[in-house]
Amino acid sequence: MIINGVPQKKPVFRPQFMQKKPFPTAQKQQLPLQNNPPANPSPPQHSIPSGNFNDLKQKVISYIRTNGPVLPIQIAKAFGKDTMFAGAVLSELISNRILKITNAKIGGSPVYYLPGQEDRLELLRAHLGHKPKEAYDILKEKKIMRDSESEPWQRVALRELKDFAFPIAVRHDDGSEEIFWRWHMLSENEAKTRISSIVSGKVEEIQAAPPVIAVDIGLKPEPVEPEKPDIGDPRRKEEQKTLETKAEEKQKAEKPKKLKKPKKEKIDAFKNELLSTMAAKGLSVFEEVPMKKNEYAFVVKLSSAIGELSYLAIAKKKKKLNEDDVILAYSIGQQHKLPVILFGKEIAAKAEKTINSNAKGIVFLKLQ
Numbered sequence: 001m002i003i004n005g006v007p008q009k010k011p012v013f014r015p016q017f018m019q020k021k022p023f024p025t026a027q028k029q030q031l032p033l034q035n036n037p038p039a040n041p042s043p044p045q046h047s048i049p050s051g052n053f054n055d056l057k058q059k060v061i062s063y064i065r066t067n068g069p070v071l072p073i074q075i076a077k078a079f080g081k082d083t084m085f086a087g088a089v090l091s092e093l094i095s096n097r098i099l100k101i102t103n104a105k106i107g108g109s110p111v112y113y114l115p116g117q118e119d120r121l122e123l124l125r126a127h128l129g130h131k132p133k134e135a136y137d138i139l140k141e142k143k144i145m146r147d148s149e150s151e152p153w154q155r156v157a158l159r160e161l162k163d164f165a166f167p168i169a170v171r172h173d174d175g176s177e178e179i180f181w182r183w184h185m186l187s188e189n190e191a192k193t194r195i196s197s198i199v200s201g202k203v204e205e206i207q208a209a210p211p212v213i214a215v216d217i218g219l220k221p222e223p224v225e226p227e228k229p230d231i232g233d234p235r236r237k238e239e240q241k242t243l244e245t246k247a248e249e250k251q252k253a254e255k256p257k258k259l260k261k262p263k264k265e266k267i268d269a270f271k272n273e274l275l276s277t278m279a280a281k282g283l284s285v286f287e288e289v290p291m292k293k294n295e296y297a298f299v300v301k302l303s304s305a306i307g308e309l310s311y312l313a314i315a316k317k318k319k320k321l322n323e324d325d326v327i328l329a330y331s332i333g334q335q336h337k338l339p340v341i342l343f344g345k346e347i348a349a350k351a352e353k354t355i356n357s358n359a360k361g362i363v364f365l366k367l368q
Contacts, residue, residue: 142183
């Protein structure tokens with residue numbers, strides 16, 4: 001076929017069933033958007049059925065019984081879990097009071113242990129500070145320490161050893177109280193026995209006297225007749241007694257009675273200076289706390305915009321306060337659970353540095 005001088009191919013006519021059709025291409029299936037989450041979301045990565053979780057808790061308890069005390073990372077490695085999951089298991093056992101947890105930490109993490117494993121907590125000693133470590137060694141040796149007889153740094157350090165030093169408050173007959181510290185491995189009954197011995201000043205060990213051996217050598221002492229008392233005339237004795245009584249009464253009547261001189265009250269200039277300074281600062285005295293000689297302590301109130309605030313005002317009669325005075329005042333404030341205002345004429349630079357860096361809850365004010 002030729003059209004316009006150009007030869008054309010002859011069209012080939014094919015039946016409809018033989019005509020080529022384009023191969024159907026795959027089309028992306030468009031799903032309708034869902035605003036709501038699916039009804040049954042997939043479980044989280046660490047979700048474990050309750051039955052398996054209880055089995056895991058029993059395995060953890062068995063592991064700690066053999067290897068405790070432990071850190072959470074040890075549990076995570078032993079059971080192929082992460083530390084977050086191990087912490088969740090340990091927290092569950094703590095809430096059920098199956099495990100105990102320490103206040104001291106290793107690398108920022110507390111230690112978990114079973115009741116009865118307290119003797120294994122010595123591994124924490126290497127991670128204590130310098131002063132708490134010294135107090136740890138002293139208390140371990142003595143088993144009982146008297147707070148009033150301890151040095152100031154020991155009082156502060158013992159209060160940091162919450163896993164090893166347990167306080168026991170003792171009330172005396174005069175109503176005063178004092179604190180003793182018990183080593184954690186010493187039973188309470190034995191501690192009370194030792195404290196009673198310390199307070200009473202009695203010696204616990206009493207040596208028995210050697211036995212007396214009687215030897216019979218055949219000699220018998222001659223009997224001695226007792227002397228007969230001279231009775232005399234009873235009427236003469238009665239008259240003599242009457243005369244002696246009258247003579248004594250007459251002698252007492254003739255002696256002039258001495259008048260007792262009134263005692264002069266000593267004027268404490270330092271205490272007056274302290275009270276006047278507190279009044280000038282707006283501090284009202286609520287209660288005086290008994291202290292040693294030349295030491296003073298008062299519970300004071302300070303009015304503020306949020307109400308009355310309570311403080312423990314402490315002062316010591318000396319020219320310049322040192323670091324030990326600051327630590328002692330801080331310890332007394334901790335016992336009374338009150339912030340401390342420390343008064344003094346002067347304060348050493350090292351003591352002032354201790355207040356600014358370590359002793360929170362205590363301020364120094366100079367006496368006027």
